[in-house]
Amino acid sequence: MTDHKADDDEPITPRQEAIVARVQQYGFVAIEALAREFDITPQTVRRDINALCARRLLQRYHGGAGLPPSTENLAYETREGLHADAKRRIADLAATHIPDHAAVAIGLGTTAQAVGLALKGHRGLRAITNNLRVAATLSASDSNEVMLAGGIVRQIDAGVTGESAIDFFRSFRVDYALMSISGIEEDGSLMDFDYHEVRLLQAILASARRRFLLADASKYRRHALIRVANISDFDALFTDRRPSGELARVVADAGVAVYVTDTP
Structure with a gap:
């Protein structure tokens, strides 16, 4: 069968997202097992796997699919569409634990963007961020004050990075830090792909009195x-x-x- 390159403009289907979840849960899943679970043909499974591999969500192996290498993250546009509903519900739940008039630190990533939207109804927030999208969302309210890090703006995700952004977070002591992560290992280690972004995350973590981790189950x-x-x-x-x-x-x-969202 001829492999077809996936169109990155096409959204990931619910079945493809479920396949990714299975692989993340077990590490490797056989084509035949996926065909039985979803009641589809092996050829259909292969097409889904090929599309997901083209997006670097999976790695193709003989007879099935496994996790891609751990040295680089997915494209921002891919992450933005993946588990979007879960991220929204998680952000909404976390927002209920943030009182009005709190000082909050928010970093980069697609979950952080959901947090900004979840908090936009709050009043009197003082938000410390290096995320241009979060800053734009929260500054739309007249009652919120947003302090934005200076540094180098990344075009891929509108994030501000660099030494000045790290120093920016180190100069604050906030009530809450709301953070997301790329992966969580069995021993509780929180993992990420970019050394410079890791230093930013560590500065955000050190700036807060209370620290909230927001992670959908795909991170396990x-x-x-x-x-x-x-x-x-x-x-x-x-x-x-x-x-x-x-x-x-x-x-x-x-x-x-541990706070768990309601089942959709």
């Missing part, structure tokens, strides 16, 4: 190259599915509160 067991922190460094985890296995024990032992 997802590997990346660089360690940011441990989940035990956070006060609360907001997610769409409770962690299980060793990670659940680490979370419980650390006393991290």
Whole structure:
């Protein structure tokens, strides 16, 4: 069968998103098993896998698909469309734990963008961010004050990076930090792909009295190259599915509160 290159403008289908979730859960899934689970032909599974591999969401192996290498992240446009509903519900839930007139630090990423939208109804917030999209959302309210980091603007995600952005976060002490991450390993290690972004995340973490981690279940067991922190460094985890296995024990032992969204 001839492989067809995926059109990146085409949205990921619900079935393709479910296939990605299975691979993230088990590490590898066979074509035949996916065909039985979704009641489709193996040829249809292969087309879905080829489309997902073209987006670097999966890695094709003989007889099935596994996780891609842990050295680079997905394109921002791909991440923006992936698990979008879960990210929105997680952000909405976390926003209910942020009072009006709080000082909050918000970083980069698609989940952070959802947080900005979830907080736009709050009043009197003082938001510290290096995310131009979050800054634009929150500054639309006359009652909120937004302080934006200076530095180099990345075109891919409208994020501000560089040493000056790191120094910016280090100069504040905020009530809450709302952070997302690329992957969470079984021992609770929080992982990311970009060394410069990791330093920003660590500066945000150090700036806050209370730290909230926002992560959909696709982040469980997802590997990346660089360690940011441990989940035990956070006060609360907001997610769409409770962690299980060793990670659940680490979370419980650390006393991290877990808040789970309602099933859609």
